Amino acid sequence: MKHLLLCRHAKSSWKDGTLADFDRPLNGRGRQNAPEMGRRLRRRGVQPDLVVTSPARRALGTAKLLASECGVLKKNILVLDSLYDSYPAKLLLFIQSLDDRLGTVLLVGHNPEITILANILGNLGIENVPTCGIVALDFPVGSWAEVDEEGATLNFLDYPRKEEK
Numbered sequence: 001m002k003h004l005l006l007c008r009h010a011k012s013s014w015k016d017g018t019l020a021d022f023d024r025p026l027n028g029r030g031r032q033n034a035p036e037m038g039r040r041l042r043r044r045g046v047q048p049d050l051v052v053t054s055p056a057r058r059a060l061g062t063a064k065l066l067a068s069e070c071g072v073l074k075k076n077i078l079v080l081d082s083l084y085d086s087y088p089a090k091l092l093l094f095i096q097s098l099d100d101r102l103g104t105v106l107l108v109g110h111n112p113e114i115t116i117l118a119n120i121l122g123n124l125g126i127e128n129v130p131t132c133g134i135v136a137l138d139f140p141v142g143s144w145a146e147v148d149e150e151g152a153t154l155n156f157l158d159y160p161r162k163e164e165k
Helices: 028-043 057-069 088-096 113-122
Strands: 002-008 048-052 077-079 104-109 136-141 151-157
Touching: 002 057, 002 113, 028 057, 028 136, 048 057, 057 077, 057 104, 088 104, 088 113, 104 113
Parallel strands: 002 104, 048 077, 048 104
Antiparallel strands: 002 136, 136 151
16 A cells, blocks of 8 residues: 655745745745644654655745654655646656655645646545645555556545644
8 A cells, every 4th residue: 555645835925026936935824834734644643754845945844844743854855856847747657656665655746736636646526725735645556656547545635724523
C-alpha cells in the first residue's frame, strides 16, 4: 500500500505588490494553518517518509511547518523546482518515479494542479482544495510505478476550516 498526501500551500500574502509570484510569503493565517494541519496529521498517526515541495516561498514555508509538526526531519524535505510551474501529468510521472522504500509521501504544491491531480487519481469530484487543504489518497499497490489514474481511494480530505471530529 502506498499513501499519497496532496497539500495545497497555505494562505499567502498579497501585501507587497512588487514581489514576484514565486516570492510571495505566507500571511498570518497561513503561518497558523500550516502547523495546525501538521498537528492534525500527527493526531491521525500520519508521518510522511518524505515531503516534496515546490520551491515557491509560500509552498516551502507550508512544507517546513507541516513537516516540523508531524515529525519529519529537515533532511526528508525535498525541494523540487518542477513543482512550481507544473501540470498534473508531470506530477504523476514524478510520483511514479518515487523510491519504493517510501510508504507515505506528502506533496506540497499549487492549485489548480493539486485539485486536478487529486480528482484524477481518486476519481473524485472535489471542486477546489482549500488553502492548506490535504487530500489523503491510498493506493493498493506495492510500487509507486503502479500508481495510475483512478487507482486511489480517498482516505480523508481535511482543511483548516473543516471541523475536526
